[in-house]
Ligand SMILES: O=C([O-])CC(=O)C(=O)O
């Protein structure tokens with residue numbers, strides 16, 4: 001891998017699909033909370049189609065020149081079913097990095113979805129597809145197809161580092177990255193948070209939610225409470 005800035009690594013190690021599958025349905029907020037609240041992408045990267053969409057898969061990374069998608073077209077041919085194509089376009093909003101044709105092709109290949117640090121286009125067409133696309137927004141201005149770029153090197157997407165094979169989870173809140181070496185540990189912790197949160201919600205409706213901790217913190221911090 002000598003040609004820094006214009007190079008392709010075809011494959012990488014993926015997380016066990018049994019672990020990946022178990023992240024489906026777990027809220028990104030709960031996953032983020034068990035990782036120090038530090039692994040969520042920039043809030044502007046949001047689902048462009050429908051807010052109920054849930055994206056889970058292994059990161060297939062692309063770094064591209066902000067106005068170009070040659071390497072994204074190559075990524076679609078190399079990615080495996082279940083991969084999420086995660087694209088570092090430097091957050092630049094000048095040119096769309098992909099559009100509906102690329103979504104139809106990715107869908108037929110079993111690719112799980114796209115995450116783009118930049119804009120996409122053909123939003124109306126993509127909205128009808130039910131194929132998960134997360135981006136910073138849309139523009140009709142199209143991409144060039146010249147390069148340069150890199151496939152499957154470490155990238156930054158929405159201010160978070162992403163390595164090929166890291167776990168990507170996306171929902172209405174945005175996108176979270178789970179480092180692949182810690183995926184099983186994070187899964188167990190996030191499941192525990194899901195259980196705790198549903199217990200809290202149940203206790204609210206039972207009238208039994210213990211609110212004592214609020215006053216405990218206020219007292220500890222020295223807050224003055226006036227009548
Ligand atoms: O021109 C492109 O490469 C992107 C695009 O609009 C599409 O995929 O429909």
Ligand SMILES: [Mg+2]
Nearest residue numbers: 099100101122
């Ligand atoms: Mg198009």
